[in-house]
Amino acid sequence: MTNTVARTQIDIAVCTFRRPELAETLHSLALITVPADVAIRIIVADNDVTPSAEALVNQMRPTMPCEICYVHCPASNISIARNACLDNSTGHYLAFVDDDERVSRTWLVQLLDTAVTTGADVVLGPVRAEYTLSAPNWMRRGDFHSTRPVWVDGEIRTGYTCNVLIDLTRPVVFNRRFNLALGQTGGEDTEFFRHMHADGGRLAYAPDALVFEPVPEKRARLAWLAKRRFRSGQTHGRLLSEPGQAGSRVAEIVRATAKSGYCAIASLMLLGSPVARSRYALRAIMHAGVVSGLIGVRELQQYGAATA
Template sequence: MTQRNQSSSPMTQIDVCVCTYRRPYLAETLRSLAALELPASIKARIVVADNDAAPSARELVASLAPSLPFELIYIHCPSSNISLARNACLDAASGDFLAFVDDDSTVTAKWLAALIETAEATGADAVLGPVQSLYAPSAPDWMRRGDFHSTSPVWVDGQIRTGYSGNVLLRRVSPHVDGRRFNLALGKTGGEDTEYFSQLHADGGQIACAPDAIVLEPVTENRARLQWLAKRRFRSGQTHGRLLTNRQAGRRSVQIGLAAAKAAYCFAGAAALVAVPHKRNRQALRGIMHVGAISGLLGIREIRLYGDEPAGGRAHAA
């Protein structure tokens, strides 16, 4: 970790949190964190929360700790519930800020500095950075062309109203962050981060974007499939529908009708674009998301995405 000399600046303490579940790629994540370029005014600490029933990441973390230029904390929080792991990180954090990055990603050298710079410039309670997907040559051409796995903040009427946990900085002492926890009931279905940031914003918290705080995420073979994307779009829609129900309980029938109309429009668009695979599949996936929203509005239980995957599989995803 390279630090530039800025002795006149006050020290800023940051906990970088990585939730992990049977993921050997965690070693690459930690090595990328070791290569961070930080001003001397920033002191980083790494917290690894192992979400496996057995402490499967303990040996890997212990083997890497002596070679890393920062304090490395290991927490075992068994349950195969990603919300439990995220909350363990929140409880363990003691710095001015805490950041989350996934255990199947690597950070760029200026990642953390860019997040902090935006937080200080905007005063935001949370700062999101983009997650750029890296596709293997074997990935379908339509998928690489459409870049279906990358994630970036969504602006609505000039505001970012929700977020994700794969690349985010939280102002730990903010009243909108302090005491807020991820919903344990969503720890196996996913959507816990969408709910967290949606509620943070609804309660008056500000979410900003740091476009230069880039995280890179390789797309593994099991995720380079339309079925994988469809399942996650459907679950994303379920989460959105449930949040709409919580905010607008008296307009459920209106919201269901609107989601059904949007789904029909998207599927019609997909049929019209059948000869252009990346555009066709984008419209189809949007339609599936709106169908998921109908499911959430109807109160149907969200599909389970996490836990119980074989070693090395993707157990946690936003």
């Protein structure tokens, strides 16, 4: 009789919408280091009206060292795609990366090691932006597109899906799904992890679990960053206005308005320092978004515009 050792299954989810860069993402996943006691499977969730990514996935299958599960989950709502990944995952863990990213060789090892050593329900990794030479110098110097978690009083209270590992066996994760109402605005991941943390979930950080994301020309603009920051602020403001939050809505509006004004003035005073000026200006816009969210203004649409 042959003894077999149970392997830990990790599903890696990639939500996609009409991005040819998906091929590079899958190629990078084919090259990752996988521990001997781990089995991986990739889930590609195609969020287009038609199954436009299916041909690319089928073309990539012979080059992949693991199974690829293709799921067509229309349409133009990122929460539908993320929930399809949760519904189709059969692993102990589920990782998310974006369809325009490339993972480092030790990405999965770093996430898993951190999950095991910390016992956290969720582990986040950094996303390092890669700029072209055509991007503004202040943007490259200030690195405004990279993503890392934010600590509040020594803990991480929310997260993101561009580089994350979720332990699906934890009670705090059971039956938790992304909000369909936020599937075109964005912020669905912020809400997902914020609510998880509020219910007792713990989030950890693996600083060496690197993922790389090219910054295309259309995103290498102050206007794109401003829209992104404003929508992020709107999500934060809406979460602050939920029942059970500590502060009153009026107090939060006053606080966010004051912060926005302070940052706007600081930006004007730092005209000679492009990086600092832009950082304060974007923070002013973000806090203005918080005010917008607190008073109930609908969040800006980021997804689905191509099929609207």
